[in-house]
Amino acid sequence: MTPALDLAGDPVDAARDLIGWTLLVDGVGGPIVETEAYRHDDPASHAFPGPTARNAVMFGPPGRLYVYLSYGIHWCVNITCGPEGVGAGVLIRALEPVHGVDVMRGRRGRDGLRELTTGPGRVGQALGAGPALGGTVADLRPPDRPREVVATARVGISKAVDHPWRFLDPGSPYVSRGPRPPA
DNA sequence: TAACCGATTAGCT
DNA sequence: GCTAATCGGTTAA
Secondary structure (H helix, E strand, O other): OOOOOOOOOOHHHHHHHHOOOEEEEOOEEEEEEEEEEEOOOOOOOOOOOOOOOOHHHHHOOOOEEEEEEEOOOEEEEEEEEOOOOOOEEEEEEEEOOOEOHHHHHHHHOOOOHHHOOEOHHHHHHHOOOOHHHOOOEOEEEOOOOOOOOEEEOOOOOOOOOOOOOEEEOOOOOOOOOOOOOOO
16 A cells, blocks of 8 residues: 555545544644545535535645534534545544543543544544634644555435445544444 | 524433 | 434525
8 A cells, every 4th residue: 555645636535545644733633543535526515515615625725624513513624635626525533542642631521532532523622623723734644554444334414325435444443433344 | 684404422221 | 222402603585
């Protein structure tokens, strides 16, 4: 597996390649173990209806952070990808708490490592994601070790559920819930 | 200015 | 494992 990360290419490929990469926000973060791809033509994508004030970041250069509020309470972190102007991104659903664990614990108010970053909303909170992060450049570091990657159906959306554009590392205990990966 | 909707989480059985 | 509740932003008129 070439460690090359092509954020400007197909979001689906980017989502798969991002598994294992370490995402840092202000020095806090860890290896990404679960992602979801959102193409511009995906009905479930925020960018689908077209450019708006909210998703403007997704139509900008790839490699930026796109932060949005879900259910009015959960801040979720995405990495913009695909060609500039297209409007695509990769949702960071889960990662392994490695850097700044104490900080994450403080923000989350939980001690259990398993409860820090296992879920989109939790990742956002643990990383201190907020409106200020939107549009900033993603701090990514190459993976130290190759990761096993499995593709499954996405979760938590109401449209285009059948697309297997959810990627995760089955070997990591820090993946969020969802359908068990087929053997 | 008002109404709607959501890429979830937490909690209880 | 399953069901219900949450809050704020975004969109539309």
